Amino acid sequence: MGTSTKATLQSFRSNLSAAKLALPSVLTAKNEGDLSVMEFPTSKHEAWKYTRLNRVAKIELESNVASPINWEDFNMVKDAYTFVFQNTTCIYISSDLPEGISIKIGNEIGSADWLSSINESHVAKLNVAHAQNGCVINIAKGVQVDKPIQIIYITDGPKQPNFWRNQLQLDAGAKAEVHIGYFSKDAIDAYSNVHWSVFLKENSHLIMTKIQNDGEANFHFSTENIHQLKDSNFTLNTMTLNGAFVRNDLLVKVEGENCETHLNGAYVMKGNQHVDNHTTIDHIFPNCNSYELYKGVMGDKSTAVFNGKVFVRPDAQKINAFQSNANVLLSDDATINSKPELEIYADDVKCSHGSTTGQLDLEAVFYLRSRGISEIDARSMVVAAFMHDVLSKVASNDIKSYIYQQLAVRFNLHLQRED
Amino acid sequence: MITIKNLHASIEGKAILKGLNLTVNAGEVHAIMGPNGAGKSTLASILAGREEYEITAGEIDFDGKDLLDLSVEERAREGLFLAFQYPVEIPGVSNVNFLRTAINEIREHKGETAMSAKEFMALVRDKSALVELDSKLASRSVNEGFSGGEKKRNEIFQMAMLNPKLAILDETDSGLDIDALRIVANGVNELKTDQNATIIITHYQRLLDYIIPDFVHVLYDGRIVKTAGKELALELEEKGYDWIKENKVN
Numbered sequence A: 001m002g003t004s005t006k007a008t009l010q011s012f013r014s015n016l017s018a019a020k021l022a023l024p025s026v027l028t029a030k031n032e033g034d035l036s037v038m039e040f041p042t043s044k045h046e047a048w049k050y051t052r053l054n055r056v057a058k059i060e061l062e063s064n065v066a067s068p069i070n071w072e073d074f075n076m077v078k079d080a081y082t083f084v085f086q087n088t089t090c091i092y093i094s095s096d097l098p099e100g101i102s103i104k105i106g107n108e109i110g111s112a113d114w115l116s117s118i119n120e121s122h123v124a125k126l127n128v129a130h131a132q133n134g135c136v137i138n139i140a141k142g143v144q145v146d147k148p149i150q151i152i153y154i155t156d157g158p159k160q161p162n163f164w165r166n167q168l169q170l171d172a173g174a175k176a177e178v179h180i181g182y183f184s185k186d187a188i189d190a191y192s193n194v195h196w197s198v199f200l201k202e203n204s205h206l207i208m209t210k211i212q213n214d215g216e217a218n219f220h221f222s223t224e225n226i227h228q229l230k231d232s233n234f235t236l237n238t239m240t241l242n243g244a245f246v247r248n249d250l251l252v253k254v255e256g257e258n259c260e261t262h263l264n265g266a267y268v269m270k271g272n273q274h275v276d277n278h279t280t281i282d283h284i285f286p287n288c289n290s291y292e293l294y295k296g297v298m299g300d301k302s303t304a305v306f307n308g309k310v311f312v313r314p315d316a317q318k319i320n321a322f323q324s325n326a327n328v329l330l331s332d333d334a335t336i337n338s339k340p341e342l343e344i345y346a347d348d349v350k351c352s353h354g355s356t357t358g359q360l361d362l363e364a365v366f367y368l369r370s371r372g373i374s375e376i377d378a379r380s381m382v383v384a385a386f387m388h389d390v391l392s393k394v395a396s397n398d399i400k401s402y403i404y405q406q407l408a409v410r411f412n413l414h415l416q417r418e419d
Numbered sequence B: 001m002i003t004i005k006n007l008h009a010s011i012e013g014k015a016i017l018k019g020l021n022l023t024v025n026a027g028e029v030h031a032i033m034g035p036n037g038a039g040k041s042t043l044a045s046i047l048a049g050r051e052e053y054e055i056t057a058g059e060i061d062f063d064g065k066d067l068l069d070l071s072v073e074e075r076a077r078e079g080l081f082l083a084f085q086y087p088v089e090i091p092g093v094s095n096v097n098f099l100r101t102a103i104n105e106i107r108e109h110k111g112e113t114a115m116s117a118k119e120f121m122a123l124v125r126d127k128s129a130l131v132e133l134d135s136k137l138a139s140r141s142v143n144e145g146f147s148g149g150e151k152k153r154n155e156i157f158q159m160a161m162l163n164p165k166l167a168i169l170d171e172t173d174s175g176l177d178i179d180a181l182r183i184v185a186n187g188v189n190e191l192k193t194d195q196n197a198t199i200i201i202t203h204y205q206r207l208l209d210y211i212i213p214d215f216v217h218v219l220y221d222g223r224i225v226k227t228a229g230k231e232l233a234l235e236l237e238e239k240g241y242d243w244i245k246e247n248k249v250n
Helices: A005-013 A031-036 A122-130 A362-369 A375-391 A397-411 B040-048 B072-077 B095-109 B117-130 B135-139 B148-162 B178-191 B231-239 B242-249
Strands: A081-086 A089-093 A101-105 A135-139 A149-156 A161-170 A175-185 A191-200 A205-213 A219-228 A233-242 A245-254 A260-269 A274-283 A289-298 A303-312 A319-329 A335-344 A349-359 B002-011 B014-024 B029-033 B054-062 B080-083 B090-094 B166-170 B197-202 B215-220 B223-228
Touching (some): A005 A031, A005 A122, A081 A101, A122 A161, A135 A175, A149 A191, A161 A205, A191 A233, A205 A245, A219 A233, A233 A245, A233 A274, A260 A375, A274 A289, A289 A303, A289 A375, A319 A375, A362 A375, A362 B090, A375 B090, B014 B029, B040 B080, B040 B197, B072 B080, B080 B148, B095 B117, B117 B148, B215 B231, B215 B242, B223 B231, B231 B242
Parallel strands (some): A135 A161, A175 A205, A191 A219, A219 A245, A245 A274, A274 A303, A289 A319, A319 A349, B080 B166, B166 B197
Antiparallel strands (some): A101 A135, B002 B014
């Protein structure tokens, strides 16, 4: 068919409302003009080579009127400061926020609250054009938040479009743990597009965990722009447990010395599911360490993409950057496209990357069975052993339990807690 | 305990076992010796339930059950144990955790209640001492970073934990120094009762200095061609396998 993809992006947008969030002109000025001449990227675009957007482009999105729900059905953490969005409405706000945490939601956010963080992808531009709700969180200088902050996003109803835009800033010396969950209810062919801009000031410390557990027929796009200033320590755990189609774009700009960056990712897929993790760590300053570990288990006809870029700029000496992506394919029809990319312009650095893909170790499965363990449990133990190191990076025991429980329900994977 | 009748098996179209007969009763230790390529490890693999072999004829009765009808794990639950020639390393799966799962799946199969953690740990202490396996090794990942001797001792440790009716030791002596050999043999001897049986598959006689067999069989070209008492092992050690081959041909 000779249909122009340009028309498709415009028709895709035709039912979408304009942004309700007040955004700064630095974001909005060119955005509409850019989008109006943009197309959905095709496989000719390097960043979308293995992720086709045809299925997304075809969806005729329509907003639903959601009925009241009990957000606690989606709760992941026992004791947290929690915020819950159901489609474009914020339905729950913890009332007990301590001194030093400020949070603004929806129309409380002024355009001046947004710090500059620009991303040129069509996903990010769509987010600017249609951002309906979201939050801006500030953790004040030196504040160590005593409980995790939990933000839950629920996509409710078929073909529901959700555009959420968020910002998190940790002032100097602040420390926080943030758990973010993406879920859906009664939704098929729903589309969620979430954007996070994260700013870590000097000597701040942040652990962010994303649980992507959308329904099996939903489309999820997640963009994170991270800015790290000197002596900061950042961890992002991306745990993809469900969803028809999940795309993660992570950009970490390390804009100061003595920073540490940890990116951990786990994806467990089956059926026709597709997950694409694109990560970039941009080392602009010297004396920093980054560690990246992504692991995936792919069953049935599922497909995965891993593309991990590490830039080391000319003045960024004494960088240690380690990256690893390992995959197990459980079926002959599952696919992984794994591509590490290192671009190093400094000469005194240590960088390594590795990518492995293999079958489940059937000799190990046989060994366990020969001791009396059922085949399904034996396979599950070997898969769990493979995933163990990346899942053990998730520091929160509540979140770990949540992940293990989800893996048990969806994949009959039984992981053992060590603690 | 186990009766193998006229067993024929092949792999990728190549016949390996060609009419093997063997009967092992409770309380007995049988050694199966033979030259390389005779089918010794094939026999062990088939008994344990490896699926890559095709059984073209014959039957195996294991304590009243048709063994060939049982899955790998069902055989284990019915009391069959294979000590591997090459034990597998499984990083991330802890030795004791997997044994606890195994013991409880076996107990469930038998309609028994699960073993308590306390009872289990006492058993681990007791049985790891039997094969002089450091209890730290017992709780590490299965065979990961174990020396050759530690892997073989871990096999006997698992055997002790699972308390099988029939244990098949596949070339358990290979790669063992004399001390490890003594420890492994001692473990096997300690576990011997009049209710269980052991099949030792070996190329060399030296393990049989420590574990005294009631019967020695020579497996050659897919069949048992000679059966005698323990003295046969010494004769084989002295004369090699060629005289068997010659006798067979003549």
